[in-house]
Amino acid sequence: MSAVIETRGLTKVFGVNGNAVHALRGIDLVVDRGEFVALVGPSGSGKSTLMAILGCLDSPTAGGYALDGQPVEGLSGGALARIRNEKVGFVFQTYNLLPRATVARNVELPMLYAGISGRERRERSLALLEKVGIPEKAGRLPAELSGGQRQRVAIARALANGPALLLADEPTGALDSKTGAEVLGLFQELHRQGHTVVLVTHDPAIAALAGRRVELYDGLVRLAEAKAA
Amino acid sequence: MHLSGAFRQRVAEAWLEIRENLGRSSLQALGIMVGVASVLGGFSISDSNQRRSDERWRKLGGIERLNVQPAAAMRDGSVTALQRANLGLRNADAVDGEALNSKAVHATSVQRFARARLRSPNADQERQVSGIGGDFLPLNGYEVEQGRAFSMTELARGAPVCLLGAEAASVFFPSGDAVGQTMRLGDFPVVVVGVFRELVFRWRDGEPNAMAWRNRIVAVPSALVAARMQGDRYERVDRMTFKIPELNLMEGFARDLASLLKANHRQQDDVRIDDIAARMRKRQSQGQVYNLIFMLSGILSLVGGGMVNVNIQLASLSERVREVGVRMAIGASGLEVFKAFMTEAVLLTSLGSLAGLVLGIGFSKGICMFLDIPLFLAPGSFFAAFFVASAFGVVFALFPAWKASRLSPMEALRYE
Numbered sequence: 001m002s003a004v005i006e007t008r009g010l011t012k013v014f015g016v017n018g019n020a021v022h023a024l025r026g027i028d029l030v031v032d033r034g035e036f037v038a039l040v041g042p043s044g045s046g047k048s049t050l051m052a053i054l055g056c057l058d059s060p061t062a063g064g065y066a067l068d069g070q071p072v073e074g075l076s077g078g079a080l081a082r083i084r085n086e087k088v089g090f091v092f093q094t095y096n097l098l099p100r101a102t103v104a105r106n107v108e109l110p111m112l113y114a115g116i117s118g119r120e121r122r123e124r125s126l127a128l129l130e131k132v133g134i135p136e137k138a139g140r141l142p143a144e145l146s147g148g149q150r151q152r153v154a155i156a157r158a159l160a161n162g163p164a165l166l167l168a169d170e171p172t173g174a175l176d177s178k179t180g181a182e183v184l185g186l187f188q189e190l191h192r193q194g195h196t197v198v199l200v201t202h203d204p205a206i207a208a209l210a211g212r213r214v215e216l217y218d219g220l221v222r223l224a225e226a227k228a229a
Numbered sequence: 230m231h232l233s234g235a236f237r238q239r240v241a242e243a244w245l246e247i248r249e250n251l252g253r254s255s256l257q258a259l260g261i262m263v264g265v266a267s268v269l270g271g272f273s274i275s276d277s278n279q280r281r282s283d284e285r286w287r288k289l290g291g292i293e294r295l296n297v298q299p300a301a302a303m304r305d306g307s308v309t310a311l312q313r314a315n316l317g318l319r320n321a322d323a324v325d326g327e328a329l330n331s332k333a334v335h336a337t338s339v340q341r342f343a344r345a346r347l348r349s350p351n352a353d354q355e356r357q358v359s360g361i362g363g364d365f366l367p368l369n370g371y372e373v374e375q376g377r378a379f380s381m382t383e384l385a386r387g388a389p390v391c392l393l394g395a396e397a398a399s400v401f402f403p404s405g406d407a408v409g410q411t412m413r414l415g416d417f418p419v420v421v422v423g424v425f426r427e428l429v430f431r432w433r434d435g436e437p438n439a440m441a442w443r444n445r446i447v448a449v450p451s452a453l454v455a456a457r458m459q460g461d462r463y464e465r466v467d468r469m470t471f472k473i474p475e476l477n478l479m480e481g482f483a484r485d486l487a488s489l490l491k492a493n494h495r496q497q498d499d500v501r502i503d504d505i506a507a508r509m510r511k512r513q514s515q516g517q518v519y520n521l522i523f524m525l526s527g528i529l530s531l532v533g534g535g536m537v538n539v540n541i542q543l544a545s546l547s548e549r550v551r552e553v554g555v556r557m558a559i560g561a562s563g564l565e566v567f568k569a570f571m572t573e574a575v576l577l578t579s580l581g582s583l584a585g586l587v588l589g590i591g592f593s594k595g596i597c598m599f600l601d602i603p604l605f606l607a608p609g610s611f612f613a614a615f616f617v618a619s620a621f622g623v624v625f626a627l628f629p630a631w632k633a634s635r636l637s638p639m640e641a642l643r644y645e
Binding site for chain 2: 078098110113114
């Protein structure tokens with residue numbers, strides 16, 4: 001089984017000299033294809049920083065990171081953008097949908113940046129909305145949708161270019177428990193279909209749903225459960 | 230122009246973006262629109278007015294004329310014997326003048342004025358009579374409507390014939406049958422051989438005819454005035470006019486003419502040469518000044534509009550920072566964000582410019598209607614307005630677009 005995420009001694013320092021903050025202090029982490037990993041830890045433990053680096057939104061100060069077998073350190077902003085586009089699907093706590101664009105267009109957006117033709121974009125976005133269970137909302141604006149539906153749109157968007165890695169940052173943080181459970185069910189379903197999912201959360205109950213738990217504390221991995229069989 | 234798929238895509242995307250943010254977009258386009266309208270409107274009004282003025286000159290017989298009139302040689306003190314012995318401006322001077330540079334001079338005319346009692350079966354008035362010679366008619370914009378012009382022989386011999394302006398014809402022969410009739414000019418008869426077409430020029434509709442006085446003309450051969458009315462065998466003239474179509478030759482000709490006339494007139498400066506072309510050059514430079522002022526005011530309003538645009542863009546940028554962050558997170562590079570912003574700005578600028586052209590046409594039409602002059606739109610004004618506005622639109626879009634493209638995706642996403 002090949003590794004989707006492989007980091008060696010990742011460190012991230014914000015600020016300089018006197019008031020430098022060491023957000024990550026040497027993270028070694030391997031996530032294999034098809035795994036469902038929960039990244040847990042108290043606030044300030046470096047979860048979000050690690051997630052940003054794993055998603056190529058940010059670069060580590062030192063250390064090595066290979067995403068889907070491809071080393072990403074020292075890549076240009078344009079190259080990182082392409083990797084985000086092709087290999088990473090983000091799901092955020094606050095959905096981060098474009099408010100004035102329709103649901104379908106939100107889902108199409110990553111495909112647009114990948115240079116996919118208009119007709120294929122439309123077909124794929126409809127298929128993806130079908131997959132997340134809200135095909136009838138394609139023409140609506142995000143504001144007309146409930147929180148759970150919005151998060152489904154965000155998941156459809158994350159899946160748009162068939163990413164190697166789904167990165168979800170507190171995806172149920174803004175949802176009530178019932179809808180949250182449904183969204184988590186969707187993640188589990190995606191995992192069963194073979195997607196690699198890394199989910200950041202501080203909720204142990206949610207973490208328990210994942211196949212494996214990785215706990216961060218003060219910028220270090222405090223506990224990494226063994227890989228599930 | 231070949232539009233690549235990616236470019237078309239970007240334009241379509243920008244169009245969607247504009248439609249999704251209609252309020253902001255229309256404000257941006259409005260700035261450009263007003264600028265374009267003011268440049269185009271200013272130019273058109275200036276052009277239209279100039280057109281109007283040119284038309285008046287055309288009706289007066291063209292602008293490329295050099296007039297020479299007698300003037301007093303004596304400035305102060307008493308008249309010298311030499312000055313008294315002078316004969317003033319004579320027909321011979323006109324002949325000499327034309328011979329001076331026959332290539333530059335395309336036509337020459339002379340005029341000699343007299344006052345006389347004019348009588349027809351219908352009217353009896355004291356009027357000014359114009360003794361004309363040379364190519365007077367074309368040089369002064371007169372056209373014969375009925376009958377004929379004077380023949381060369383009639384002009385040379387001072388035959389007792391006359392031509393009437395439209396007003397004069399209607400006064401002396403109200404029934405419209407002037408041609409062939411005889412009228413008395415002082416104490417001798419003259420035959421009316423022709424009637425001029427009425428000259429009409431109104432600066433605005435409803436205003437009186439600015440050329441009405443020119444329809445009052447009663448014209449006879451200048452030789453007739455000299456011989457029969459004034460007994461002047463030197464054929465002195467009150468005005469001579471040279472037509473010099475090549476305006477750059479006019480100045481040199483005027484100089485040569487001045488020295489010729491001075492030699493003819495015993496070294497006395499007793500003529501005044503007025504250079505219509507110089508007046509026209511002055512008028513043209515005035516027109517250029519107006520155009521410059523209009524251009525400047527247009528540019529200033531574009532600068533104002535542009536700054537409003539930058540403001541809107543920057544304000545909307547902070548509103549859009551998160552959005553840019555999201556776009557970057559799902560795969561837009563900085564370059565792509567820059568291109569998207571620029572495409573949107575260029576599209577908005579073009580739309581605003583087009584609307585501005587329409588508004589500018591309406592604007593100049595309104596003003597011209599108010600001034601009662603016909604509207605004239607020069608194609609160059611369109612290009613100038615469009616080009617200037619587009620340039621400003623692009624320049625003012627660069628900074629916000631650059632700022633957006635430099636955002637770090639992580640910070641943009643966390644932006645509150």
